[in-house]
Structure formats: C-alpha cells, structure tokens
Amino acid sequence: MSKLSIKLGIIFFLIIFGLVILMFLFLHSALVDSRIEEELISLQARGNSHRAILEKHFDADTISHVTLMESEANTDVVITDVNGKILGSSANRDSFKGYLHRSGFNIPRKGEILEDNWKKGSFISTVSPIEIDGRTEGRVYMFQDTESLHTLIKRLNGNFLLAGIIAVCLTLIIIFFLSKGLAKPLINMKEATYQISRGDFSVSLPQNGNDELGDLAHSISRLANDLKYLKQERIDFLASISHELRTPLTYIKGYADIVHSRNLSIEDRDKYLNIIREEANRLSDLIKDLFDLAKMDKNSFIIQKRYLDLTDFMLKIKQKFTPAFKEKEMELKVSCPEDLFIMADPSRLEQIIFNLLDNAIKYSPSGAKTLLTVSRKKKDIYIKIKDNGKGIPEEDLPYILNRFYRVDKSRTRSLGGTGLGLSIVKELVLAHGGKISVKSKEGKGTEFELIFKGAG
Structure with missing residues (x-):
C-alpha cells in the first residue's frame, strides 16, 4: 500500500506545491509593487501639498517652516529655486545632491518621480514644480529612505513564509488522506485480481460509490462471479461428458463381452448386437454434437444462408x-x-x-x-x-x-x-x-x- 500511496502523494504534492509557489510569488510581487506604488503616490502628494503652501508664500520663513515640519517626519524635503540652488533642506544636503540634477526643465504640474528603484537605491524621490503667476520659480524635492521600505518588505516576507509553511503542512495532511483514500481501493482491487488469478473467485470488494473506482470494483466483482460460474460449468461439463461417454461404452463393452464369451442363440445374439449398435449410434451422436459445439465456440461453424x-x-x-x-x-x-x-x-x-x-x-x-x-x-x-x-x-x-x-x-x-x-x-x-x-x-x-x- 505504501508504494502506491507514496507515488500518488509525491505527484499530488509536486503539483500542488508548484501551484502554491507560483501563486505566492505572484501575490508577493503584486503586494510589493502595490505597496511601493502607494509610497510613491503618498510621497508625491506630500510634495504637492508643500508646493501649494510655497506658491502662496514663497519666502524664507515659509521655506524654513516646511523644512522644519519634514525634519520631524520619516521623509525629507529639499526646496530649490528654478536654477537648482538649494533654498532649504530638512536633512544633510550632500545626500540629495545627486538626485537634484536628474529632473528636466519641463516638469508636469502634478510632478514626477525621480527615483523608484527601492531595491538598490538609498532613496525614492519625487519632484513638484513651484509656479507663481504662470512661471516656474522653484522646485520641491521629496525623499524617503528605502531602509524603511526594506523593513516593510522583510516583515511582509516573514508573513508570506509563515503562510507558506502552514499551506505546505495543510497540503501534506490533505495529500496523505487523499492518496490513502485513492490507493486503498486500488490496492484492494489488485489483491482481488491476484486472488482471481490463483483461482480464488470468492472476492468481495466494497462499493465505492458511482465513480470510476466504483465501476471498476463492480466490474472486477462481476468478472469474479463470471469466472466462478465458468469454472463450475467446466467442472459440470467434464463430469457430464465423462458420464455420457462412460454409459454407452459400458453397455458396448458389457454386451460385446457377453456375445464373445457365451454360446448364445441367434435370437439373443441379435438382441445384444442391436443394443451394441444403439449405444454406438448414441455415442456417435454425442461426439457429433460435441464437435458441432466446438466449431461454434471457435466461430468456425459455417452458416450458409x-x-x-x-x-x-x-x-x-x-x-x-x-x-x-x-x-x-x-x-x-x-x-x-x-x-x-x-x-x-x-x-x-x-x-x-x-x-x-x-x-x-x-x-x-x-x-x-x-x-x-x-x-x-x-x-x-x-x-x-x-x-x-x-x-x-x-x-x-x-x-x-x-x-x-x-x-x-x-x-x-x-x-x-x-x-x-x-x-x-x-x-x-x-x-x-x-x-x-x-x-x-x-x-x-x-x-x-x-x-x-x-x-x-
């Protein structure tokens, strides 16, 4: 039983495990991309919010107020004029200089993303233009450290790993009972066919419903009954043939011995010879019938319609x-x-x-x-x-x-x-x-x- 159930279990496990892995990879990738996109949208919205304030009061006090607010948050801001000169920053300016020259001159009103490679970069960043009276007077650069994103993804990976372990354990339990449930009736059928091959037709298989396994079990039981009937019919057939052949042969031999060993009258002799002839004819008819049946069984019996x-x-x-x-x-x-x-x-x-x-x-x-x-x-x-x-x-x-x-x-x-x-x-x-x-x-x-x- 263990061999078949193990084979079925391995096949089911590989199939289900492969599907679970593909599903988890797809779901993980979708969640990570969705989360990074949410962070970028949030960062862009925060930059646009600062831009709206600065467009109303583009002076040193307002710039200082904006940078002061960001210094207490987990994001950073850098405000420059239209030529790229830094007017205010919430953190070390040297860390952001490499990003300030990536933006072009024509930045859309809604802003744009400067860096979204969170896996390799130190920051993700966005830029929003400051427009006053239809002219671009400055820019608001927003930065977020990718370390916080890596921490978030690491926590997400841990949750996925735990869910994966639970899924694998449940899969193994389900596969164990499923493979056992499939293997047991098949093994019973194998043992039943082995018994049939050895001439034991007293097999009994449980009914497994109306599915294919149930049909197979019913077919094997019916085959065993048919073979049992054929075996008994063969025994009866051989017994019948031996009886039918023995009787006329006994008559023929017995009366032939009487005719041979005794001095009989012509009347008695003719009587015994008639009996011998009748039994010989009976034996001939029996053999002819047996030959006819044998031809029919071999489909060599000719019907001329x-x-x-x-x-x-x-x-x-x-x-x-x-x-x-x-x-x-x-x-x-x-x-x-x-x-x-x-x-x-x-x-x-x-x-x-x-x-x-x-x-x-x-x-x-x-x-x-x-x-x-x-x-x-x-x-x-x-x-x-x-x-x-x-x-x-x-x-x-x-x-x-x-x-x-x-x-x-x-x-x-x-x-x-x-x-x-x-x-x-x-x-x-x-x-x-x-x-x-x-x-x-x-x-x-x-x-x-x-x-x-x-x-x-």
Missing part, C-alpha cells in the same frame, strides 16, 4: 414429423402464412425445429397437442413451438439452454438424448443473428419462441 420459402419449408417439417407424433398418439399443428420468406440456412433451421419438436414428443404425454406457428412482425419472423406437456420448473428455466443441463437430475436413459440439444439450438439461433426465449409452467406445457431478423 439463402432465401427460404417458409410456407413450403414448414409443410415439409409437418410431413416429416407427423408419423412420429401419431406413433405417440399426439397431434402436431402447423400454422404458417403464405409468401413468407427468410434468410437462413435450411439444414440448420431444420435442425433447430427438429430438436424442439423432438423435445415436445419426449416430454409430452399421449394425447398432447403441439402447435408450430410462424408469424411476421415488421421485418422479423417469429417461430413458436408450444406443447402442453409436463413443463419445466421455474427454478430450472434460466439454465435449460446450458450444455448438459437436465431437469431430470437422475439422468434417466428412458428418454434418451445427450443433454446438448437445446444448447445447440441456442447456438444455431445466435449464429443466424436471432434470439431464443422459453416460457413454461409445470403441468401446463412449454413454449419456445425464436425471433429471426430480415423477413422477405
């Missing part, structure tokens, strides 16, 4: 099966409208109908009636075979089309068959692109419905 006149086809079916129904004292009724055509393989469709009618004969009592009806709905052909035999129990209906599945678990041989007939019917119907369904009630009979597309 052609236009088929269902009216003529069903008439031939009735002619073939009527004697078998009469022998069992049963009735077969066939109903099919005229001029009805379908794209199908005639021999395979006959095999489908044969198996279903054969089941109706086997599992219906004397005097029973079987209905074979054909109808058309839009472009689909519906073929229904309904009998009033003994029916199929409701609990057996979902499995009746499975291979070797029998309602009679005792596997009585009186009814014959290989247990593969209905599974072959299902595969043949699907190979035609059709559908098969069955409805049944015990004591009332069974109805098979076949739906084929592409009616002509």
Whole structure:
C-alpha cells in the first residue's frame, strides 16, 4: 500500500506545491509593487501639498517652516529655486545632491518621480514644480529612505513564509488522506485480481460509490462471479461428458463381452448386437454434437444462408414429423402464412425445429397437442413451438439452454438424448443473428419462441 500511496502523494504534492509557489510569488510581487506604488503616490502628494503652501508664500520663513515640519517626519524635503540652488533642506544636503540634477526643465504640474528603484537605491524621490503667476520659480524635492521600505518588505516576507509553511503542512495532511483514500481501493482491487488469478473467485470488494473506482470494483466483482460460474460449468461439463461417454461404452463393452464369451442363440445374439449398435449410434451422436459445439465456440461453424420459402419449408417439417407424433398418439399443428420468406440456412433451421419438436414428443404425454406457428412482425419472423406437456420448473428455466443441463437430475436413459440439444439450438439461433426465449409452467406445457431478423 505504501508504494502506491507514496507515488500518488509525491505527484499530488509536486503539483500542488508548484501551484502554491507560483501563486505566492505572484501575490508577493503584486503586494510589493502595490505597496511601493502607494509610497510613491503618498510621497508625491506630500510634495504637492508643500508646493501649494510655497506658491502662496514663497519666502524664507515659509521655506524654513516646511523644512522644519519634514525634519520631524520619516521623509525629507529639499526646496530649490528654478536654477537648482538649494533654498532649504530638512536633512544633510550632500545626500540629495545627486538626485537634484536628474529632473528636466519641463516638469508636469502634478510632478514626477525621480527615483523608484527601492531595491538598490538609498532613496525614492519625487519632484513638484513651484509656479507663481504662470512661471516656474522653484522646485520641491521629496525623499524617503528605502531602509524603511526594506523593513516593510522583510516583515511582509516573514508573513508570506509563515503562510507558506502552514499551506505546505495543510497540503501534506490533505495529500496523505487523499492518496490513502485513492490507493486503498486500488490496492484492494489488485489483491482481488491476484486472488482471481490463483483461482480464488470468492472476492468481495466494497462499493465505492458511482465513480470510476466504483465501476471498476463492480466490474472486477462481476468478472469474479463470471469466472466462478465458468469454472463450475467446466467442472459440470467434464463430469457430464465423462458420464455420457462412460454409459454407452459400458453397455458396448458389457454386451460385446457377453456375445464373445457365451454360446448364445441367434435370437439373443441379435438382441445384444442391436443394443451394441444403439449405444454406438448414441455415442456417435454425442461426439457429433460435441464437435458441432466446438466449431461454434471457435466461430468456425459455417452458416450458409439463402432465401427460404417458409410456407413450403414448414409443410415439409409437418410431413416429416407427423408419423412420429401419431406413433405417440399426439397431434402436431402447423400454422404458417403464405409468401413468407427468410434468410437462413435450411439444414440448420431444420435442425433447430427438429430438436424442439423432438423435445415436445419426449416430454409430452399421449394425447398432447403441439402447435408450430410462424408469424411476421415488421421485418422479423417469429417461430413458436408450444406443447402442453409436463413443463419445466421455474427454478430450472434460466439454465435449460446450458450444455448438459437436465431437469431430470437422475439422468434417466428412458428418454434418451445427450443433454446438448437445446444448447445447440441456442447456438444455431445466435449464429443466424436471432434470439431464443422459453416460457413454461409445470403441468401446463412449454413454449419456445425464436425471433429471426430480415423477413422477405
């Protein structure tokens, strides 16, 4: 668990940490620039305020008063005449001389910024013109020591550092729980798939909601159930094959030994040879059915479709099966409208109908009636075979089309068959692109419905 959660945690941390750093850098730069701009605007406004006073009284007393006020503030002022001669200063004049010659002759009325490089310079400074009667008579230079700005920025950096540490800690906590929450179900799924690969299909995964993880967990659980069913079906299939093969082989071997080792009359000999022949035919039919199913599983089973006149086809079916129904004292009724055509393989469709009618004969009592009806709905052909035999129990209906599945678990041989007939019917119907369904009630009979597309 730790490997995946650590990988997820590192990825999330790098992404979130990178975004936080970029956000903090942008925010820090914006705050610093905004703060410096506010200081410059404030310094400019202070210079303009002094300029307004000096324009009313541009004399030595007023100049002295202005410089005296600035000497008590954290800013400094230098007042010069139009030629640059210093008339008054609130601090050491030598410190400001380098800035006094930077201003041009045409200074706008609102003033201008002389120095804004607070990172490298000793001061930030502004200048405002003193205009009397439309003529420039002097200038007011304002200075602010950048040391106070560096102190302000340092305090701001400290606050950002503290906020960054708190953000990183919260990010790590969130990532820990987030990565753990994501990794845990994934690890559970990994362990479940490992169990499945070892043949243990009794996996149980918790439901994780309706998100992608929940869908994945549901798919793995469904896969485990399907594999469990397939494994059990394979076991049952092998058991059924061994039983179905062993029984006729036992009969063949047993009666062959009797014929070989005993002096039998011609009548007994013929009787035993007939049994051997019947069991050999039964074994041959079983092997043929198994080969057919194997071909269907490999998609190598060939279906040769052609236009088929269902009216003529069903008439031939009735002619073939009527004697078998009469022998069992049963009735077969066939109903099919005229001029009805379908794209199908005639021999395979006959095999489908044969198996279903054969089941109706086997599992219906004397005097029973079987209905074979054909109808058309839009472009689909519906073929229904309904009998009033003994029916199929409701609990057996979902499995009746499975291979070797029998309602009679005792596997009585009186009814014959290989247990593969209905599974072959299902595969043949699907190979035609059709559908098969069955409805049944015990004591009332069974109805098979076949739906084929592409009616002509």
